[in-house]
Amino acid sequence: MAEPLQDDPRVAEIAAGLEAVRRRIADAAAAAGRADFPELIVVSKTHPAEDVVALAGLGVRQVGENRDQEARPKAAAVAEALAGAGVPAPAWHFIGQLQTNKAKHVARYASAVHSVDRLDLVDALSRAVVLRREREGADAVSALDCLVQVDVDDRADEDRPEGIGPRGGAAPEDVPELARAIAAADGLRLRGLMCVAPRAVDPAAAFTRLAALSARVRAEHPEADALSMGMSGDLEAAVAAGATHVRVGSDILGARGAVG
Numbered sequence: 001m002a003e004p005l006q007d008d009p010r011v012a013e014i015a016a017g018l019e020a021v022r023r024r025i026a027d028a029a030a031a032a033g034r035a036d037f038p039e040l041i042v043v044s045k046t047h048p049a050e051d052v053v054a055l056a057g058l059g060v061r062q063v064g065e066n067r068d069q070e071a072r073p074k075a076a077a078v079a080e081a082l083a084g085a086g087v088p089a090p091a092w093h094f095i096g097q098l099q100t101n102k103a104k105h106v107a108r109y110a111s112a113v114h115s116v117d118r119l120d121l122v123d124a125l126s127r128a129v130v131l132r133r134e135r136e137g138a139d140a141v142s143a144l145d146c147l148v149q150v151d152v153d154d155r156a157d158e159d160r161p162e163g164i165g166p167r168g169g170a171a172p173e174d175v176p177e178l179a180r181a182i183a184a185a186d187g188l189r190l191r192g193l194m195c196v197a198p199r200a201v202d203p204a205a206a207f208t209r210l211a212a213l214s215a216r217v218r219a220e221h222p223e224a225d226a227l228s229m230g231m232s233g234d235l236e237a238a239v240a241a242g243a244t245h246v247r248v249g250s251d252i253l254g255a256r257g258a259v260g
């Protein structure tokens with residue numbers, strides 16, 4: 001099955017990008033003296049469902065999306081394309097700013113939300129899972145993994161260079177309360193923390209800050225050991241700082257242009 005797939009030039013291109021990124025992750029893990037291999041989430045935003053089908057054929061089991069309007073039809077198209085193909089559909093990780101009124105949609109196709117940044121979103125996601133369980137049966141709907149997105153930029157708004165905005169996420173001091181709310185919510189499972197490195201600073205400092213915060217969260221919630229950090233441009237620094245999940249898009253699927 002993998003052989004004929006690779007005849008397609010787009011599939012060959014994706015396979016090469018995937019191979020290069022997997023090697024970078026392995027090299028970074030080895031350089032940091034880590035015996036584990038951080039999980040790769042391939043970010044497919046702005047790229048078509050066909051690319052995700054190709055990724056699945058190449059063994060990718062985790063993909064990431066940041067907009068519900070785009071992710072919802074894509075997840076459905078991928079599921080349809082892979083039905084009966086003998087290739088498991090990937091798990092969808094939601095990694096973008098999420099409006100409360102979209103929580104119900106996202107809870108239907110996503111297995112994890114990395115961008116939980118406020119209490120009303122915790123409530124909305126919990127209600128969405130509870131509702132699904134009432135409709136489909138408690139055993140049919142697994143808990144939704146949630147990560148708290150943290151704003152790890154320690155610059156004040158006015159200290160950031162012109163045109164460089166915040167990356168989103170909860171203030172570090174609000175993280176313990178959010179973590180407790182997720183851990184206590186029906187239908188949700190607290191998995192850990194996530195960040196996007198601030199622009200125009202050394203990402204290593206930001207990743208170290210998230211790792212330190214994670215140690216504090218784990219003191220209270222030992223199961224919440226996921227650290228989702230690192231993208232195409234900074235995955236080595238993230239792996240060195242202890243990332244358990246890296247989210248890589250453009251270095252595998254190509255440049256996205258102005259959107260995303």
Ligand SMILES: *Cc1c(COP(=O)(O)O)cnc(C)c1O
Pocket residue numbers: 043045066095096196230231232233247248249250251260
């Ligand atoms: C787009 C995106 C990524 C992937 O970024 P690349 O630079 O394309 O690897 C990772 N995380 C989040 C939250 C994103 O929005």
